[in-house]
Amino acid sequence: MSYLIASIIEVFTNNVAHGVSSLSVVAIACVCLLQYAVYSLKMSAVRKENEEFQRNISAVEEELNDVQSDRAMTLIENHILREFVTQSEFDQTIELLLKRYVPSLREGFGLYLNQIDGEFKLREARGITKNTKAVYDVDREILHQLCSENVLILRGKKLRESQIYACFHEQDRARVQKLCLMAVYDKEDVSGIFITTDLYPKGVDEKQQIKLAKRLLICISRNIVKNQDFESHRYELRVTREQLELRSLADQQYKTPVKMLEEFLDRLRQLTNSSRAGLFLSTPGEETGCKAIVQCGITLQAGVKARWREHEINLVRIGLNSGENTSLAGDQLEKHGIRSLIGAALISPLVTNRKRIGAICLTSQESQPYDERSLRLISWASQFLSNTLLKVLSHATIERQAKQDGLTGLVNRRSFDELIEDEFNRAHSMQMSCSLILIDLDHFKSVNDTYGHQAGDEVLRRVAHILRERIKEIRSSDSVIAARYGGEELAILLPDIGLAGTERIAEVIRHSIESSTIEFNDTVIPVTASLGISTYAPHVMESVEAMVAAADSALYQAKAEGRNRVCSLTSSPV
Numbered sequence: 001m002s003y004l005i006a007s008i009i010e011v012f013t014n015n016v017a018h019g020v021s022s023l024s025v026v027a028i029a030c031v032c033l034l035q036y037a038v039y040s041l042k043m044s045a046v047r048k049e050n051e052e053f054q055r056n057i058s059a060v061e062e063e064l065n066d067v068q069s070d071r072a073m074t075l076i077e078n079h080i081l082r083e084f085v086t087q088s089e090f091d092q093t094i095e096l097l098l099k100r101y102v103p104s105l106r107e108g109f110g111l112y113l114n115q116i117d118g119e120f121k122l123r124e125a126r127g128i129t130k131n132t133k134a135v136y137d138v139d140r141e142i143l144h145q146l147c148s149e150n151v152l153i154l155r156g157k158k159l160r161e162s163q164i165y166a167c168f169h170e171q172d173r174a175r176v177q178k179l180c181l182m183a184v185y186d187k188e189d190v191s192g193i194f195i196t197t198d199l200y201p202k203g204v205d206e207k208q209q210i211k212l213a214k215r216l217l218i219c220i221s222r223n224i225v226k227n228q229d230f231e232s233h234r235y236e237l238r239v240t241r242e243q244l245e246l247r248s249l250a251d252q253q254y255k256t257p258v259k260m261l262e263e264f265l266d267r268l269r270q271l272t273n274s275s276r277a278g279l280f281l282s283t284p285g286e287e288t289g290c291k292a293i294v295q296c297g298i299t300l301q302a303g304v305k306a307r308w309r310e311h312e313i314n315l316v317r318i319g320l321n322s323g324e325n326t327s328l329a330g331d332q333l334e335k336h337g338i339r340s341l342i343g344a345a346l347i348s349p350l351v352t353n354r355k356r357i358g359a360i361c362l363t364s365q366e367s368q369p370y371d372e373r374s375l376r377l378i379s380w381a382s383q384f385l386s387n388t389l390l391k392v393l394s395h396a397t398i399e400r401q402a403k404q405d406g407l408t409g410l411v412n413r414r415s416f417d418e419l420i421e422d423e424f425n426r427a428h429s430m431q432m433s434c435s436l437i438l439i440d441l442d443h444f445k446s447v448n449d450t451y452g453h454q455a456g457d458e459v460l461r462r463v464a465h466i467l468r469e470r471i472k473e474i475r476s477s478d479s480v481i482a483a484r485y486g487g488e489e490l491a492i493l494l495p496d497i498g499l500a501g502t503e504r505i506a507e508v509i510r511h512s513i514e515s516s517t518i519e520f521n522d523t524v525i526p527v528t529a530s531l532g533i534s535t536y537a538p539h540v541m542e543s544v545e546a547m548v549a550a551a552d553s554a555l556y557q558a559k560a561e562g563r564n565r566v567c568s569l570t571s572s573p574v
Contacts, residue, residue, distance in 0.1 A: 034434065090125055093227065097220075098126040101196040108197030109172060113138075114228070115191050121372065123192070129169045130330065134369050137163040138193070146183050147190060151213045153199075154179045154205075172431070182213050186225040239373055242271050243380050250388065258294065261385075262470040265360070266296040266306040268381050272346070272374040274362040276300075276308065279385070280316045290316045290358065295364075299430065305496065311338050312361050319347030319359045325379055329369040344366035346374060348382035350389060351470075357389065407457055407483040409462035416483035416491060423495050424544045425482075427536045434536040435502035438551045439491040439509070440469075442528045444488035455520040459527055460488065462518045467492065470509050499535040499568060506531045506566040514564060530558035533568035 091118050094112045102110040109127030113120040113136055120136045129245035139162050145153045153386055155178045157164055164181075165173065180199050184192035199209035199388030249267055254260045261279055269277035280290040287421075290313060318336060319326045328336070329344040342363045350358040360382050362370070403415035411419065420436070441447075441463065448456040467482045467490065474480055474494075485491040492509075493503055514531045532555025534547050550569055556568040 019395065032242065034276050062479070063391070069175060072547050091547065094124040095126070097194070098124060098196075100196070101200045103298070104124050108175065108529070110129045110194065110196040111191045113195065115189075115193075120193060121557065129171050130367055131167050132172070133167050134327070136167045139163045142181070146181050146193070150183050150217060151210045152431070153210075154181065167517050180213075182217055184217065184221045185219075186228075191225055191228060201502065239376055242377060244379075245273075245383060247384070250384070261294045262296060264381075264385075265294050268360070268377065269297055269362065271364075272362055272370065272377060273364065274346075275342075275365045276312075276363050278312050278316075278361045279358065279359060279361075280312075282356055287464065288313050288317075290320065293358070298365075301496070308341055308363070309341050312363060315342075315347050315363070316359045316361050319349055319361065320356050323351075323356065324350060325349075325375060325382075327370050327375060330367055341365070343367055346378055347368045348378040350382050350386040352389075357386070360385070360386055367382035408460055408484045408490075409482040410464050411481055413483065413486055416481065416485065416493070419481050419483075420493050420548075421544050423493060424536065424547060427495070428542075431538055433498040434500065434547075435494040435497050436510070436534050436547055436551045437494070437502060437506050438532045438548075438555045439463075439490040439492070440530050440532075440555055440559070441488040441490075441513075442530055442559075447525060447527075449524060451520060451523065455523075455525060456488075459518055459525060460484075460518045462516065463490065463513055463527065463529070466512050466516060467509065468504070470512055473508075474505060501532070502533050502535060503566060503568065504532055512564055530555060530563045531566045532556070532558055533566065535568070 050161075059570075090366060098110040098112065102108050103126040108545075109125070111125040111132075112123045114123040115121075120138050122132065122134050122136065142152065142154070142164065144164060154162060154165070159176070159179055165176070165179065168176070176197055178197065180194075180196045182196075183190045184194070199206065199213060201209070201212075201330040204212075246264060246267060249264050250260060252263075254263070265277045265279055269275075274297065276295065278292050279294040281293050283289060284292045292309070292312070295309075297313075306403040314336060314354065315328070315338070318328075326347045327345070328338075328347075333339070333342060333345065342365045343366045348360045349356045350360070360378055361372070362378060364370075387523070402409055405412045423434050426432070441459065444456065444459070447459055464482070464484070471480045471482055471492070474497075479495045481493040483491045483493075490504075494505065497505070508531055510531055513527055516527065518525045518527055532551045532553070534541075534550035534554060536547060541550065554567045554569050557569075558565045561567065
């Protein structure tokens with residue numbers, strides 16, 4: 001513009017100098033200005049066209065990028081959906097999706113929560129610690145927001161203050177920068193929630209990730225819900241079938257009522273994949289507070305078996321105190337002092353007329369918590385046994401009385417012969433220890449002759465009481481059997497206990513008898529006993545008769561060496 005004005009001034013000056021009229025000069029200047037204005041308008045239009053063209057090019061490039069991105073995301077989506085529809089099992093489908101969102105276990109974790117009866121329960125997980133919870137609390141506000149947005153990302157303060165964040169194990173919380181929640185719908189209700197520490201695929205804008213997640217959820221929710229419905233029906237059928245199977249066991253004929261309980265409990269153990277199972281009766285008057293009626297499961301060595309039983313007693317007390325089904329695993333067991341052997345436990349009280357009469361206790365070596373099906377089975381089993389246990393126990397009482405010696409309350413000879421046969425065969429087949437103590441009261445005939453037969457009966461009753469008290473002190477006392485073998489001769493069968501342990505027990509019994517004060521009609525009757533021991537030895541004792549004969553020979557040796565002592569064929573007098 002300044003150049004144009006300067007040119008016009010120069011032309012005007014020259015024309016004036018050459019005598020050109022000022023009117024002509026003004027006309028020329030106007031023409032120049034008009035031409036310049038036209039030129040400027042044309043140039044402005046050209047610039048606008050160029051800018052519009054550039055904008056169009058940028059828009060086209062952006063659209064191409066979006067198309068390429070959408071195409072890539074569509075390919076990813078289609079690939080995932082193809083993988084999804086080829087899976088026949090629901091758990092495999094969930095596992096596959098979690099692997100997509102959590103490709104590396106070092107970088108994060110993911111899980112799927114299934115809503116059952118208003119609770120969000122863990123169905124499948126990838127990358128989280130084994131001691132994680134089975135049920136997760138989801139904040140109402142977060143659930144409401146998730147319902148409206150379908151995909152929700154929690155960060156910062158909102159994440160740390162959420163209930164769902166608090167449900168994770170502290171090791172998992174340390175790995176969380178954000179939590180991505182994706183809702184699976186059944187009509188208008190949230191039937192499940194995917195939770196991951198990141199969205200998929202990595203390296204893509206978060207908006208694109210959310211967009212992909214929403215599209216995937218729309219496509220797979222229907223199949224997931226359909227699979228869940230199918231799983232639910234199959235689950236209900238399985239639980240019903242297993243309940244009927246247990247019921248049919250109870251309806252069969254058995255030699256004894258206790259045998260029915262053994263079969264029932266062992267099948268319950270198998271159905272719940274438990275290592276051991278026990279039926280306990282509440283005994284408020286005793287120190288432990290409960291006593292095992294039936295126990296079954298994997299075979300344990302003597303020391304391990306005793307420790308396991310201590311844990312079971314502890315667990316049953318916990319279950320009886322709570323009054324409801326109790327599932328414990330991992331850290332929960334450690335809080336109750338159970339740090340070894342048992343990885344998970346499930347306890348269900350037996351309740352009759354609002355009174356807790358006992359409990360079923362299932363235990364597993366695995367640390368995986370018991371699932372919902374196991375919980376329903378043990379709950380049904382405890383209700384069923386609550387209604388039948390008292391009847392069974394009354395039959396068992398009659399049966400036990402038939403097996404007991406009327407005078408001493410110990411097992412009678414006929415029943416003892418059956419029991420020792422069973423224990424010997426078990427020891428023989430499993431190459432385990434099994435010991436026998438034969439006890440003979442010294443000079444018992446002279447007690448009858450001196451004080452009378454009633455005094456002799458009182459001596460036998462008191463000695464039997466001493467045996468029962470000493471047996472309670474043995475760790476594996478539930479399987480120890482004391483019997484009246486005949487006349488003044490008594491017997492103790494000690495499964496899973498070797499020679500050294502049996503000798504210690506026998507000496508304690510001998511000393512207890514010797515130091516006891518037995519009175520009859522204000523007269524103190526001195527009593528001592530001789531004890532003979534035999535212990536099952538593979539390839540040496542091939543029959544029960546050989547085992548009894550060895551103990552009898554040891555007893556004869558104790559008498560021959562002066563009585564009031566313990567002898568075994570392989571040991572000197574104790």
